[in-house]
Amino acid sequence: MHKYKILLLGVNGFIGSNLFKNLSDKYLVYCASITIENSELQELVSKSDIIIHSIGVTKSQMENDFFKINIDFSFKLFTILCNYEKKKLIYFSSIHYHRNDLYGFSKRYNEYLFSKEEFITKNQSFIIRTPGIFGPGSKPNNVSVVSTFCYNIVNKIQSKITDPEKVLEIYYIDDLVSEINNLFENNKHYNVIQLNSEQITVKQLFKLIKDISINNFSAIDKLYSTNFIDNITKTYNSFKYVTK
Numbered sequence: 001m002h003k004y005k006i007l008l009l010g011v012n013g014f015i016g017s018n019l020f021k022n023l024s025d026k027y028l029v030y031c032a033s034i035t036i037e038n039s040e041l042q043e044l045v046s047k048s049d050i051i052i053h054s055i056g057v058t059k060s061q062m063e064n065d066f067f068k069i070n071i072d073f074s075f076k077l078f079t080i081l082c083n084y085e086k087k088k089l090i091y092f093s094s095i096h097y098h099r100n101d102l103y104g105f106s107k108r109y110n111e112y113l114f115s116k117e118e119f120i121t122k123n124q125s126f127i128i129r130t131p132g133i134f135g136p137g138s139k140p141n142n143v144s145v146v147s148t149f150c151y152n153i154v155n156k157i158q159s160k161i162t163d164p165e166k167v168l169e170i171y172y173i174d175d176l177v178s179e180i181n182n183l184f185e186n187n188k189h190y191n192v193i194q195l196n197s198e199q200i201t202v203k204q205l206f207k208l209i210k211d212i213s214i215n216n217f218s219a220i221d222k223l224y225s226t227n228f229i230d231n232i233t234k235t236y237n238s239f240k241y242v243t244k
Contacts, residue, residue, distance in 0.1 A: 004184060007032065007044050009077070010054035014138050015092065015130075015176065019052060022177045034069055042080050045087070050184060053077060053091045056106070058143045063102055070106035078113045081123060088124040089114060090183055095129045095169055095194075111192070120190040126183050128176075131197040135173030135231065136238035145202065146170060146235055149209045154239045164203035171197045172231040198228055212236050 004027050010016040011031040030044045056070045097107035114125045138144040140151035152159045
């Protein structure tokens with residue numbers, strides 16, 4: 001008998017696929033994508049104790065995607081959830097929620113929805129403002145700078161660095177999955193979660209990965225934690241030893 005029934009929205013994404021691998025052995029996990037019909041979404045919500053919402057686009061050439069995928073779907077989910085009580089929602093927002101663009105607006109709007117009094121008085125709402133999530137399986141040339149640098153170094157492709165002093169906030173995927181698991185027993189009705197991310201400049205990150213690629217660990221052991229170096233190394237090795 002499973003302790004929780006979980007609805008995972010966005011299972012095909014990097015975060016969603018890692019959550020599925022971790023949760024499916026322990027819980028009954030229902031999965032759905034952006035294309036799910038309203039009636040089916042309502043049925044899955046009714047059967048679930050926990051709803052994990054990881055559907056969203058970070059960048060797109062089509063402005064309408066931010067409305068259709070980021071906003072419209074969240075509003076549809078919010079409307080359905082308001083008909084229920086004692087549901088736990090975990091929503092992935094972003095540390096860039098304050099940005100003055102459609103992406104930032106969509107994240108602010110969804111945070112507003114899932115913090116409304118009418119919702120959190122009957123249900124639980126956990127909003128995670130995610131930094132850049134990295135790890136094995138994250139796509140290069142998409143949203144993960146770590147994966148892009150790893151891919152380029154492995155394949156001897158020059159990386160274009162336009163802002164070397166820009167400070168990045170990054171967080172390892174397995175640590176994020178652990179954070180999600182910890183929320184299952186959290187009894188708060190509403191909480192905005194800021195993850196304790198690693199801060200590193202673009203220039204430092206590139207040099208770190210370059211040093212890892214040539215096994216120059218003596219140059220980095222005193223600069224970063226062992227755990228952080230291990231996580232970057234795992235990501236680098238996932239590209240180095242990929243089956244071609």
